Amino acid sequence: MIKACLFDLDGVIVDTAKYHYIAWKELASEMGFEFTLEHNERLKGVSRMASLDILLEIGGVTKSTQEKEELADRKNEHYLSFILQMKPDEILPGAKEFLTECKKNGIATALGSASKNAMTILERLELTKYFDAIIDGTNTTKAKPDPEVFLKGAEALNVPASTCVVFEDAEAGVEAAISAGMKCVGIGSPSILSKANMVVSGLDKIKLQDIIKLQ
Numbered sequence: 475m476i477k478a479c480l481f482d483l484d485g486v487i488v489d490t491a492k493y494h495y496i497a498w499k500e501l502a503s504e505m506g507f508e509f510t511l512e513h514n515e516r517l518k519g520v521s522r523m524a525s526l527d528i529l530l531e532i533g534g535v536t537k538s539t540q541e542k543e544e545l546a547d548r549k550n551e552h553y554l555s556f557i558l559q560m561k562p563d564e565i566l567p568g569a570k571e572f573l574t575e576c577k578k579n580g581i582a583t584a585l586g587s588a589s590k591n592a593m594t595i596l597e598r599l600e601l602t603k604y605f606d607a608i609i610d611g612t613n614t615t616k617a618k619p620d621p622e623v624f625l626k627g628a629e630a631l632n633v634p635a636s637t638c639v640v641f642e643d644a645e646a647g648v649e650a651a652i653s654a655g656m657k658c659v660g661i662g663s664p665s666i667l668s669k670a671n672m673v674v675s676g677l678d679k680i681k682l683q684d685i686i687k688l689q
């Protein structure tokens with residue numbers, strides 16, 4: 475029986491990818507190269523420092539560890555200037571309703587995000603109270619596709635991994651869910667998320683009853 479739903483943040487609950495994109499693009503421009511929307515796809519679900527490594531590889535640029543830390547901090551300050559302006563109307567369609575359905579039906583909920591800004595984002599969206607556990611970039615050490623973030627979520631909710639369903643928009647996140655021994659609903663394109671048990675375009679396209687069938 476399904477006992478818990480674990481949600482990725484960016485791409486499932488809210489579209490912060492557009493803000494990450496503007497901030498990374500600005501950094502690339504300062505270093506003298508172009509960063510495109512296609513490049514941005516490679517950064518979805520990837521941690522901040524791993525994203526910076528990909529950005530530097532795209533630009534063919536080498537930096538010292540200290541320079542990389544400064545660049546990551548600068549990118550985050552720019553990103554935060556957008557995040558701090560966010561309002562609850564930026565919650566993706568169906569997300570709040572799905573979380574409410576979970577609560578009504580006694581299904582536990584956890585956030586499983588790579589972001590170190592997850593708490594700030596949830597607060598801006600007024601969604602913190604909908605999650606029984608929050609696992610994010612501040613309390614994980616291994617990036618998706620490692621299952622750590624979701625296994626920690628199941629542990630915090632005190633439920634077996636086999637009773638959890640993960641909602642993910644990134645391929646690495648789907649792989650993390652499957653390695654954790656959980657079911658996975660992909661949010662996005664079926665061709666990219668082919669390893670998920672089912673794929674929908676958004677949380678507004680799925681009902682809690684649909685995921686019970688995944689068992």
Ligand code: B16
Nearest residue numbers: 483484518519522587588589590591
């Ligand atoms: P931060 P998710 C991920 O969030 C984003 O998809 C990814 O683009 C970002 O680099 C990562 O968080 C780290 O974010 O810089 O805020 O720590 O999809 O795992 O919710």
Ligand code: MG
Nearest residue numbers: 482484485643
């Ligand atoms: Mg995501």
